[in-house]
Amino acid sequence: MHFHTVIVGAGPGGLACARILADHNIQTLVIERHETIGAKVCAGGITWGGLISRVPQDIAEKSFPVQHIVTRLQKVRIEEPAPIIATVNRVKLGKYMAQQAITAGAEIMTGWQVKAISGQTLIMEQKESRSQQEITFDHLVGADGSNSLVRRHLGLTSNKMGIGINYQINGDLQKMEWHLNSHFFRNGYGWIFPHRETLSIGAYIAQTVIPAQRLKDGLIAWAGTLGFPLEKKQARAEYINYDYQGWRFSRIFLIGDAAGLASGLTGEGIYPAIISGEETARTIIDPDHSTDVMENLIRKQRLHSRMADWTGASPTFNIIAGELVTLGLRCGLIKFSKLEMTASGR
Numbered sequence: 603m604h605f606h607t608v609i610v611g612a613g614p615g616g617l618a619c620a621r622i623l624a625d626h627n628i629q630t631l632v633i634e635r636h637e638t639i640g641a642k643v644c645a646g647g648i649t650w651g652g653l654i655s656r657v658p659q660d661i662a663e664k665s666f667p668v669q670h671i672v673t674r675l676q677k678v679r680i681e682e683p684a685p686i687i688a689t690v691n692r693v694k695l696g697k698y699m700a701q702q703a704i705t706a707g708a709e710i711m712t713g714w715q716v717k718a719i720s721g722q723t724l725i726m727e728q729k730e731s732r733s734q735q736e737i738t739f740d741h742l743v744g745a746d747g748s749n750s751l752v753r754r755h756l757g758l759t760s761n762k763m764g765i766g767i768n769y770q771i772n773g774d775l776q777k778m779e780w781h782l783n784s785h786f787f788r789n790g791y792g793w794i795f796p797h798r799e800t801l802s803i804g805a806y807i808a809q810t811v812i813p814a815q816r817l818k819d820g821l822i823a824w825a826g827t828l829g830f831p832l833e834k835k836q837a838r839a840e841y842i843n844y845d846y847q848g849w850r851f852s853r854i855f856l857i858g859d860a861a862g863l864a865s866g867l868t869g870e871g872i873y874p875a876i877i878s879g880e881e882t883a884r885t886i887i888d889p890d891h892s893t894d895v896m897e898n899l900i901r902k903q904r905l906h907s908r909m910a911d912w913t914g915a916s917p918t919f920n921i922i923a924g925e926l927v928t929l930g931l932r933c934g935l936i937k938f939s940k941l942e943m944t945a946s947g948r
């Protein structure tokens with residue numbers, strides 16, 4: 603089989619890319635190793651300004667015009683007229699985005715894992731039967747997440763990896779909370795993101811600062827202080843790649859986590875995945891397409907990466923920076939959107 607463009611991975615990045623390519627009558631194949639699209643560990647927080655224009659509002663589980671930020675010295679409530687962040691169920695988001703790509707004309711093969719790439723050919727294996735198939739392509743898009751095979755095929759290393767740990771538990775809360783508590787999370791943070799009938803309780807940190815097990819221990823201890831006993835609950839964790847080293851490599855493109863485009867500071871990765879997916883599609887359609895949007899995204903990603911490095915290097919600097927940023931948010935000197943990956947802010 604031959605396709606003009608093959609996309610490895612049906613995450614938000616791969617599906618956004620597929621929809622635009624197929625809309626332009628480009629023969630597009632998306633290969634996804636899991637049977638279910640979107641079953642990815644995630645807190646499901648999407649920024650209203652950056653993303654809600656791209657997904658229908660009824661996909662949102664809950665939306666939050668108020669954000670609560672808790673540090674060791676401050677408890678801050680930030681309110682804006684429109685919601686700042688909404689939560690989404692990743693399977694519902696995946697289903698919606700997959701349907702859009704299919705309606706536009708893209709083909710999606712689930713339950714197939716790409717095993718090897720050589721020249722303009724890839725080998726994929728069906729997970730159930732172990733049968734293999736060869737596909738040839740003119741363009742290849744690596745949308746295969748933080749441990750990307752396409753990225754490794756290009757010879758790129760991944761040295762800057764954040765780690766996110768999530769517990770999805772039953773519960774109905776109305777407050778979205780961010781806890782910048784250096785005692786438990788160093789320069790990372792703990793979160794409580796309410797969904798419709800569940801709560802995402804989790805923590806993120808750049809992996810170089812503390813190992814995953816210490817983050818998990820801190821998360822359980824912190825959640826216990828808030829009345830959420832997590833010891834016996836099932837945690838899910840995954841790396842978040844923020845080691846950006848390029849997105850365009852002749853006929854091969856990297857997007858989203860595969861490109862290392864997530865925020866090193868907050869772990870936000872859905873927005874960068876969708877934007878880089880869309881921009882890659884436009885570049886495949888027209889190689890002279892403006893790189894302005896990608897450059898803005900990369901600038902923001904690099905800023906977040908530097909901030910993660912600085913706060914990770916010195917615990918004292920981290921505490922001071924966290925308290926000052928929170929104070930700035932409280933006084934209205936800093937807008938919440940400045941901490942988001944949305945390039946323009948709101």
Ligand SMILES: Cc1cc2nc3c(=O)[nH]c(=O)nc-3n(C[C@H](O)[C@H](O)[C@H](O)COP(=O)(O)OP(=O)(O)OC[C@H]3O[C@@H](n4cnc5c(N)ncnc54)[C@H](O)[C@@H]3O)c2cc1C
Binds near residue numbers: 634644645750860871
């Ligand atoms: C605990 C946690 C919480 C998070 N919370 C948030 C949040 O609230 N908001 C936010 O914006 N971001 C969050 N993120 C980050 C976000 O989930 C990712 O940045 C985002 O999913 C990246 O999208 P993507 O399309 O690049 O890759 P992914 O969503 O990772 O999709 C990659 C896809 O490729 C498939 N794949 C991989 N290898 C192969 C292969 N060889 N063959 C075929 N298919 C393959 C995978 O199965 C997967 O479906 C969180 C991450 C974690 C770990």
